[in-house]
Amino acid sequence: MLTCKQASQLVSQSLDRPLSWSERVQLRFHLFICKACNRFKQQLNQLRIAIQQLKNETVHNQTIQLPTDAKTRILHAIEID
Amino acid sequence: MISNVNDWLNDHGDYLYRFALARLRDPHLAEDAVQETMLSAIKSNSFEGNSSARTWLTGILKHKMIDLQRKQFREQSISDLIDLDATDTSMDDFFDQSGHWLDKPQTFNMPDNTLEQKQFLSVLDNCINKLPKKLKSIFMLRDVHETDNENICKELDISATNAWVMLYRARMGLRKCLELNWTGA
Numbered sequence: 001m002l003t004c005k006q007a008s009q010l011v012s013q014s015l016d017r018p019l020s021w022s023e024r025v026q027l028r029f030h031l032f033i034c035k036a037c038n039r040f041k042q043q044l045n046q047l048r049i050a051i052q053q054l055k056n057e058t059v060h061n062q063t064i065q066l067p068t069d070a071k072t073r074i075l076h077a078i079e080i081d
Numbered sequence: 082m083i084s085n086v087n088d089w090l091n092d093h094g095d096y097l098y099r100f101a102l103a104r105l106r107d108p109h110l111a112e113d114a115v116q117e118t119m120l121s122a123i124k125s126n127s128f129e130g131n132s133s134a135r136t137w138l139t140g141i142l143k144h145k146m147i148d149l150q151r152k153q154f155r156e157q158s159i160s161d162l163i164d165l166d167a168t169d170t171s172m173d174d175f176f177d178q179s180g181h182w183l184d185k186p187q188t189f190n191m192p193d194n195t196l197e198q199k200q201f202l203s204v205l206d207n208c209i210n211k212l213p214k215k216l217k218s219i220f221m222l223r224d225v226h227e228t229d230n231e232n233i234c235k236e237l238d239i240s241a242t243n244a245w246v247m248l249y250r251a252r253m254g255l256r257k258c259l260e261l262n263w264t265g266a
């Protein structure tokens with residue numbers, strides 16, 4: 001029987017590697033009976049979605065511009081390079 | 082040469098900066114990434130008229146951002162050792178000795194309008210920047226640049242297990258930070 005600590009590690013690792021058959025079975029069983037770890041899994045999903053939204057928001061935000069002084073610094077750095 | 086750079090910055094500077102900021106979440110690093118891209122661009126003659134200058138520059142930028150993340154990851158190794166041993170899986174802040182949650186995860190009240198969404202994303206941005214630098218760089222590489230694990234291990238010169246542990250810690254910290262700082266509107 002997995003502890004919540006082990007279950008949460010597997011939830012996170014499932015985003016990075018395929019879990020083994022036995023890990024999947026154990027995790028599914030744990031999630032079936034444990035509300036807290038289910039919430040953790042949900043939180044990680046929400047986090048993933050939010051990260052994409054944050055990325056898109058910045059990319060499309062036309063008010064964010066390369067600062068003028070940054071441009072000057074870059075041109076200067078290239079001149080002396 | 083310098084006039085090329087001037088043109089590139091005028092035509093694509095804002096776009097490249099936003100592209101970098103979206104993935105690095107740090108204005109100084111984003112500026113560095115744009116600068117490195119320009120330096121690289123004038124030194125290489127690889128630009129062929131058949132792709133757009135923007136596509137070409139963005140391609141260079143992607144490599145420069147990964148270089149910067151790797152540098153961040155390495156530079157921080159000494160100071161991070163104090164509060165972060167990547168091999169330490171104890172997670173004492175989150176679990177008791179028998180592996181039970183100390184504070185059970187809560188449901189986030191996800192934003193349901195534009196204003197809330199803006200606030201939520203700004204809380205998330207702050208949380209990302211509160212992560213220890215090492216964790217931030219590996220998290221950004223994995224979950225923002227969407228680099229696969231094999232390449233992360235290669236770029237950062239760490240084992241797969243190490244990468245999983247650090248990503249776990251980063252995600253664990255971020256969700257906790259959101260729990261503490263995002264109460265919904």
Ligand SMILES: [Zn+2]
Nearest residue numbers: 004007034037
């Ligand atoms: Zn559990």
